[in-house]
Amino acid sequence: MEGKDNSMATQSSAPPLITETVSADALTKRPRIGESIIQAFLFVCGIISIFTTIGIVVVLAEEAIKFFALPQVTLLEYFTGTKWQPAIGHFGVLPLVLATVLISGIAMVVALPIGLLTAIYLSEYATPRARNILKPILEILAGIPTVVYGYFALQFMTPVLRTIFGVETVQIFNVASAGIVVGILIIPLVTSLSEDALSAVPRSLREGAYALGATRWETARQIVLPAGLSGVTAAFVVAISRAVGETMIVAIAAGSGPRNFTLGQDSLFGFILNPFVAGETMTGHMVRISGGDLSYNSVEYLSIFSIGLLLFAMTLVLNLIARRIVTKYREVYE
């Protein structure tokens, strides 16, 4: 480049002849302060994400430790107690976890079959025209804010359930309608991740199966699905993690009080596992408590951080499992 003083030559205008020696630092590039500053700035940007994670862990752990240090809270009661009523000193987290598990379970029952079947359709059966209709619909479903889904659960799903199962069986706030709508929320996620996994299976496998006379369904079920199984399983686990972390739908539709129970006294299927009764989840509880008046360092304030830590741990473990499945069990064909 003309004019750029970037060449290997130093003070002399003529390049050194092959017989001349050149000192080492004549060959190193000139330090450019600007580049270094920019690189440092970009590095800081990259590091910020680490600070975020550290921040999350520190913040949650710090307040959770303060919580567990309180005299009225014991770890044993926390993990095995079946009543969550901080006002009178009951700190058993099981009712909240139970509701979370129930809702995630119902959501999975809804989302996994439908999502997987849709993904199989998209990757094996769909014509380009069908794709062009279906993919935007799934994108729209994925882009709708969760608070709108919550409204939908309260205003549509609950009345429908009450019509089907009777107004006596189904309460106004219940776990079933929240669970079903969380499932609907997750369908696009399952579909897109599964479809990515199934599409990654090379065409040669399918073509081989067709060549051997397999029908389209047989190919999909016996060749493609097992080949992409790691990705599909990972998709399922990610979806579960999303369902566990879902907040607004459950806050609006699932009720505003933990389903406290006593083992032995309350019937298992009539109350404890009954999906038609209200039950607040971990996330719903956190949002309700922090949306009201909250004085820092009160028991309620500290308790939501302990639940937050538990939630973070649960979703982290699920996400790590998903990634492990993908890296360890993925079948690479090429």
Next chain:
Amino acid sequence: MSEQPETYIAPEPKFGYPSGPKLGAQIQARHRRGQVWYVLLGASLIVSILALIALLYTIVNDAFGLVAVEYKNDPGRLVLDQQEKIMLSDPDTVSSEDDNELAAGIANDPYAVGFFGYAYYQNNSDNLTLLAVDGITPDTANVEDGSYPLARPLFLYSDADILQKNQAANVLINYYLTHVNEEISGVGYFPLSAGRISQSQQTWKQANELDLPAGQWASINPEGVGGRLTIAGSSTVYPLTERMLQRLQADGFAGAVTDESVGSSAGYRQFCVDGSSDIAAASRPMNQNEFAACRKIGRQPVEFAVGTDALAIVVSAQNDFLTGVTADELRQIFTTAQKWSDVNPNWPDETIKRYIPGADSGTLDFFVETVFPVALEDLPQEALTAILADNVSLGLGRRIESEQRFAADQLVFFTEAQWAEACDGAEPYAGCTLPPRDKENVLLLLEENVTVPNIVAVWKLVPSLLNRTAIEQEALEKYPAANLQFSSWVNLDFIRSPQSSTPELAGVRTAVLGSLWVVAITALVSFPLGVGAAIYLEEYATDNRLNRLIQTNISNLAGVPSIIYGMLGLAVFVRALEVITSGAAFGAVDVGTTANGRTILSAGFTLALLILPIIIIAGQEALRAVPNSMRQGGMALGATKWQTIWSHVLPNALPGILTGTILSISRALGETAPLVVVGASTFITTDPNGPFSKFTTLPAQIYQWTSRPQPEFQNLAAAAIVVLLVLLLSLNATAILLRNRYARRPS
């Protein structure tokens, strides 16, 4: 050893693979199984599509519908009163409750014009000329079918209790309904259709609890019936009642009847407020305020339509230049024009003399309503201020004006001296320095203090469209004092009004502004950081442990539930960094409010952390898609790494980065949980004015409204959802357009 090779015999297949005809059957069975599964696949697709349709249906169903509104003061009545006041105060207008007086006045003056019931025209038809309106002169045919625009039904109102206890009143109404069509043309009005009369008869039968079949009528012989009876009301109905009374007395009726011609409004006052009359006669139907007043004194009004009047627009017989007017000319003649030539240059240059009924007349109401119908919102600001002045107490008016004036040149509730004294004093009013209120402001004041709408019932869209008559019935029975109107909960007022605790007045302005502020800060913070991190990871990072850790970390962060970010924001930005985020460090805290960290700045930072991983991942993908040849070309020409990135790689990757950013921002716009945790206010009516303001966002507002039990709040939530979805749709559409536009560009 044998010379021939052994023939190869294939081993028996372990699965018993069929052959021959069984093979065909097996293939068919497998295909059938495939088809069954295909149907299941189709069903699973349909579930997603149905879910989306159900979602949109629920929202639209709640965002529009019929609404029953009760007003403290009916806005239609307020408009009428205001317009009539203007008309009656005009110096060239003569008004009277006595239509004969009006007729005499018009007859004498060639430049006069006026209107009253058709009967009065007929009685004076020698001295008066009837004008055609839009080419139509009233007669029986065009009055009955409605093509004459100024036709109106005439009514008698009473109460079932009165009819059952007061024989005279009962007989009068019964006689009316039996014989009115025989007399009405003679009086000068127009008969109702037989169907309409039998409707009134049905009402009479119901009021008397007579269980007769629909076609049958029972007429009472008035001979010998006595008692006292007072009818008061419309001057238009008066001649008709007088004629019926003449006949009644000829047929032996012995009751003592007081018949007062005072105007429909005065008649309703006597019937519903004073309780001094037994029957009200009117040329306009009872409005809901009068209805409510009647119910307050224990009367349940029943309506009997008895005939139709055509409003006659008349000029003197001496008038030689008019035979008919258009509706537009009519408007001008009675409002803006001063001389006849103002309306039509062919007409004489003389002042128009107007003869109109008085303020209590239903005829005047009808004329104003029909000839210049105007909604409250369309009146000019001066008229609105006048309505406000007429309907609030002096104390309240002074309080309102002291906060902000109504007009720069005129005081409404204060004298000039009082105002000057207050403004020069120790504590001047806020209104001394603020600019005057605008029309929106005055309309809002009217809503809050004068009309005071109160929603008593709501219906969803689909029932409103399909079951309209059933709903009207229900509304009439349960909420007779309410107006039934079709309302779109999403309207301009909704977007412009701030939040309010009454659902009738609530709007999303505060929430939308809050959302925009928060998202702006989120974008400003997360975009440079995210793109920077993406560039670092893609262009600069070597494959060492730290960078792999960063990469894993980012993927993990993308899967953390959003509420955890809220807790992080609560602990770090709201608590620990309160000095910065509340603005105390910059001296930006509003006087009189407690400084705390629950501000837009905290919310923006929290959401920025939330969407940072998504932007980084999208940025990385965009950068990865830039072909290496670009970078190598730049390097080959001697550019430094950053120069290559800035001038070659980034511009190429920018569309992808932008698309990812816009999608993340639309995600941030829809986030609720972290903002509720960080401290979105549950009730805030002031607009945010900076990053240190308290705030609420649109999703938080929706959550708040959905949590309220009253049904009106569900409708408000649905309307707010519509606004939110429209915002998101436009954002996403921009992203998709960007993506499609730049996808075509060869890189």
